[in-house]
Amino acid sequence: MFLRLRLPLLLTLLAGLIPIIAFFFKDDATFIKKPNSWLEQDMVIVSGFALLLGVVNVVQSNVRKIERREKGWLFAAVLLFGMFFMGIFGAAGAMRLGGLPGIGNYPNGTPTPFAWGSVYMFTPLQSTMFALLAFYIASAAFRAFRVRNLEATILLVAAVFVMLGRIPVGEGAFGSVTEWMMQVPNGAAQRGIIIGAALGAASLSLRVILGIERSYLGLEKSE
Amino acid sequence: MSTALAKLTTIDRRWIFLLIGLGTLIPILIPIGFPVTITPPVQSIYDKIETLGENDVVVLSYDYGPTTAAENEPMADAIIRHCFLRKVKVVALALYPLGGLTAVNGSVTRVSAEFPGLQYGVDYVNLGYKDGGQASMKLLAEDFSKAFPGDTNGTPLSTLPLMQKVTGARNAQLAVSIATGVIGEWWANLINAQYGLPVAVGCTAVSAPKYYAYLEAGQMLGLIGGLKGASEYEQLLLNGYPQTKTIYSNPMLQTASKGMDVQTIDHLIIIGFIVLGNIAYFAGRRAKQA
Amino acid sequence: MAGYEVFGTWVAALLTLCLMSFLYKDNPFFRFAEALFAGVSLGYYIGITLDQTLRPNLFIPLAEQGVTGDTAHLRFAGLVGLNLYTRYIPKIAWFARSSLALYVGYYVGINMVQKLQGEVLPQAAATMVDLSGDGNVMSAFNSFVMLVGVITVLMYFFFSVEHKGGFGKASRIGIWFLMLGFGAAFGYTVMGRVSLLIGRFNFIVIQWIGGTLQSLGFGG
Incomplete structure (x- = not known):
């Protein structure tokens, strides 16, 4: 029981905590730096083995x-x-x-x-x-890109602006507005997605480290 | 009329494929040579490298493979070429498993051949590929030799003079990641965030919208987005270093600038398809209502 | 061109055409190239991992410095890596759990810091800026749009509250920002895919046909 269940959960906790604690100590002489460096070097090797699984x-x-x-x-x-x-x-x-x-x-x-x-x-x-995807994306644009409602229209207009604003013949008329669109409204949307996804990933990481999420080991919560 | 237009939506998609194929082939055979305009995110990377000299080191990470090489390769070649033109030292490496090694070996060999005066190990080093993702990145930021005990051919780093000068990426002046997917982000949210190393990214067009958020937040100093961005960098090199004209006018060399002709035609064809598709859609709706 | 280059270019061209034949319809040539694609990619992994990672980072240090001193921990790494493969031996498949636990544990640990310190904090800080724009109207406007965009997009992703009333309206604005972002992404995706096609066509026209003609003495 210990080897099959408790040990893996303990190892996850340990391996997860080391890089987190090491982050808070910049000095190379700190107690955590050496095990952290070992773990980093070891993980490069384990990743190699994992890649070939x-x-x-x-x-x-x-x-x-x-x-x-x-x-x-x-x-x-x-x-x-x-x-x-x-x-x-x-x-x-x-x-x-x-x-x-x-x-x-x-x-x-x-x-x-x-x-x-x-x-x-x-x-x-x-x-x-x-x-090959270039052909299929052209076909998809023809068949699926429709001005059905306001949201679809925004999607279509943004796509067309980018396609025109990033080619020499359209740069003069659409270049500046495309650059603004990419940096400001698109930047806002991407930033919202990044913050939301990062918070989700961080909370999932915590659940894994604390042993609440165990599915990656093929275990149920109750096990 | 409406019914005829509505029927357009049912055409065999191979006609669309044929048009895209011709739109790609014809501008390659008969180049048009559209001019390229420079955008600020690309200009910033060029300007940064312009401030560097022979005592500075750039870490150039080849984080892409053949799947996106058509976009990424011209950027990578332009960046390393710019560094070599300014005699800036380059530490090249790859972190992308599916082809990063082929990319770094190809680009370093190709571009270094244009600069016979530069010496391997002194002016540039090719560390090759390493597994491990973030673990490798953290190691190489502190000490290259912990992640890469040897270069791509296994030569120990201790025998390469450049690697005595710069022990870890955090001692470099700039890191440039030419990336497909997530690895370019790691340079910003791990290396820039934890070590403060200035980071610039050349990414595929698909990833560009997301990277704008990092650019806007100051986590990257510049961004080369897709083939368009690569063509801008080539143009900047041509403007700043007229000697590169002989390189970029080589008919056997695939450059981003030449690709922009095709890009223009194909974008116009696809926009045409979108317009036509919508006309057909509305015509179909009208026919149904009638 | 050297012999291996000529032969290689022809192999590459034929494989390219085999895959492109799928555009007409599914056929055995495509299936052949598709199977080769998967096999060669796996073989590539084997080669790069052994030569670029396991040899320099594990085999050579252990062979040169033995199993003492600073390299002792590498033995552990090798064992952890090998232990991953016990999952293919049904009786002791659970052994692999410990290796997987270490591997996953380390990466979620590093990921947590990376996400919070490298993404949430700088992205939030870049949104919380002076809305007056230091007297620059455009800058003030951009900061305002950015703030509204980020907040409404986050509201859209907040599913614990029903999207009704004022909250629903705000999250609808978030959808508009998202649609603009996705539209831009589509435009860029078109650009990206076309670029890849250019790469292949360039190979066929310049390297294969052009190179062959050149080697036959046609053209310069």
Whole structure:
């Protein structure tokens, strides 16, 4: 019971309090600075491990898909090929195996397989996937942007002002008003959202530190 | 007439895609060269870097990946180019996991090649990427070596002269984050707030409206918003440093200024679609009422 | 261009076209590129995390300095990190809770300070300014609009009170400010997405087609 429940809650409390207490002591010699610095350095490493957690899940589910010859299993194989190509060369580079100098370029400027994959596969795939949204946003503007009521009209007018005020042909007529709109009324709206969201996030943080919110551990309140 | 207009709302969206495609392709093939006007948030970053010299250090954080590189890359290149032109020392790093490393390696290699007189380790350093988000930021603000024991290739920081000069980001004169998403905000609400380091941000257009709140509150000294902001910075460099004309007129180089031609045409097409969509909507309503 | 550049540019161009083919309709080429996109991205994570974080921050310090002195705490970090993976072993899956607790605890702690000191206080302070604008009418007007905007937007987000009467009217003004903000965000989103498209078209036209023509001896 202690190891399964109390210990995790205690660790959350401890790990949460250290950066908060450290914030109030600027002097490097203070008792809290060293454990805080250790914790920061450790969290960089733990973040690294955490980032790779999903890889196990993806491998498990895709291998299962291939084994069972489920619909689209060939694409699951393509996914695993892409992951292993980059992952194996990345890991080998990190360990300096097979004469690899790392995951960047060789000293003569020739890319390692990982660097080649980053530039010629990872980059175009990532950027094209998001570039496609330009087409869909145009289609959405045509189909959904309607002057239905006052609120929708404000939304539409603001959007059109920004689109005109940020291009050379519209800058002369709309540039100043767009800049004012961005800084003042938009600034006010964003500031309201930031303050509201920040207060919400801070109170949630407190609930987590105090052990009131436990769902991130897969626990119910009553547990 | 009303019924015909109302039918417009049901057109195959691929016609819209085709128009956007042509609106993008044609200005690339036949550049127009629209002029660029400078806005105050971009001017402030340029002015700040103009006050810096060879004894000053700028921390340049590449907090974006390929998904937004078309917007962020011209900003990052322009900022580091400006620093190199003024011989300001640069500590480059990346905190964005999905492509930050590729961005910082590409930009530093590309722009440093234009300045053969500058020496790696003395005039600039590329620290590479680090996981950890806020934990890394807090560490590097106090002591770079705690977050980055080595540079991007693993060379220990203790062997790089520049890193003896500036031990932590808080000792630098300016931090510039070229960001997609939330990391640019962290430079303002964590590093500027807790260490007082002046922060400037070059963000994607999508994030720009939110960043205006930080700019207005004085948590950032300037803001480069999207491709438009990047084109302004390029224009400022062209005005202040005429030698950059040879760089920016290279037909093989993708610059923000060239992109503004396409941006103009595509914005006009989309505004046209919004107007047309509304005409069709009202025509449809009238037809229904009739 | 070197051989690997030519080959790479063609691979990148074909992958770009595979993804763009979705604009016409869903097809196997798109599915292929989509699957590769997910796989390559995960593989990228593996490479950068091992090479840029775990190697310099964990493996090398432990190998060079052993497990004594100032690096002793890194052993702990390594164990905490590895322990996260016990969640995949059903019998001891609960072990991972302790690592997760430390990880989440630290980040919510830092986040709390960051939000309160780095956002709430400076943003509120910037709103509470002299409304006279030091004699500048425009500045006074802007400060007033800002104050009204922030208060009414916050009122809109205050759900403990029913939005009726005076409160309801004020929160409606908050909605107008929000709509203006969202409209501006839409305009900027259009700008952003078009920029990304420009990036891909530039790649196809300048680097792929232009580069290929150049290597074949056409053009300068």
